Each structure stands twice: as C-alpha cells, then as structure tokens.
Amino acid sequence: MQMAKTIQAQQVMPWLLTAAAGYAVVKVLDKFFGKSAHDKGLEETDKTVKNEIKNEQNKGTRASYSDAQFKTLADTLEDAMAGPGTDENKIYQAMVMMKNNLDILKLVDAFGIRNYWITSRLLGTNKNLGQWLRSDLSPDEIYQANLLLANNGVHYQF
DSSP states (O other), X not given: OHHHHHHHHHHHHHHHHXXXXXXXXXXXXXXXXXXOHHHHHHHHHHHHHHHHHHHHHHTTOOOSSOHHHHHHHHHXXXXXXXXXXXXXXXXXXXXXXXXXXXXXXXXXXXXXXXXXXXXXXGGOEEEOHHHHHHHHSOHHHHHHHHHHHHHTTOOOOO
C-alpha cells in the first residue's frame, strides 16, 4: 500500500512542477508585455457601464436592490455558469428580477470582470457578464434572457 502511494506521488510531482513553471512563465510574460487588448477592451466596457449607471442615476432612476444584493446575484450567476453545465433557470430568474435599466447596469457592474474557466482557473480568460452569458448560453437562450429583460422595460441587451 505504501509503495502505491509513493508511485502516485512520483507521478503527480512532475505534473505539479510543470504546471507551476507554466503559471510562472505566464505571469512573467504578462508583466513583461502588459495587459492584452482583450483586457483593455474589458476595462473600457467597465468604464462605459459605470458612466451609464451615473446617467441613469442623474435621470432619477433608483436601483431596486442594494449593492450587496447585486453582488450576491452576480455571484449566483457565476455559480450558475462556472464549470461544466449551466443552470439556465437561475440566469432567467436573475433577468426577471431586473426592473429597470439601472438594475441591469448595476448587476453587470457587480459582476465585473471574472475569470471564465471550464476545467482550470489557470487556463481561464477574463470576461464580463455578457461574455460569460454568450459563452454559456445558446442564441435561443440569450434571446430568452433578453426577452425577459425587455418584458420589464429594460433596454439593455446581451
């Protein structure tokens, strides 16, 4: 039994060392080359959402939920899409909860930019809520989510 554990450890160690070295190389290259165009584009989208939130607030629109509630809802959406499989019902429930344009903008802002991964966080890529949804849902499911928003008078579309 002890010999089997030793053999397993000997097989796992090279893989772990390779993974650690690969991660270190990615981090060094990221520091050397700076942010990718993809990440810069995400930052611009984030700035646009924050400006749209201010515009909605200046119009007198009030959010239906607290910032903490939007954060919890954003985390629920991530859980619905993270890893293999998608819980479309959780996504649709979140869309139904959005009562105005400010609500969906605050949800997008609360979601922010998160690491989208299927099997490994190391190999994931940064995406905003719209990109997560488009990666996880079919065109028909995106249409359904947008329809639920539109039924509440929300103009924002994914």
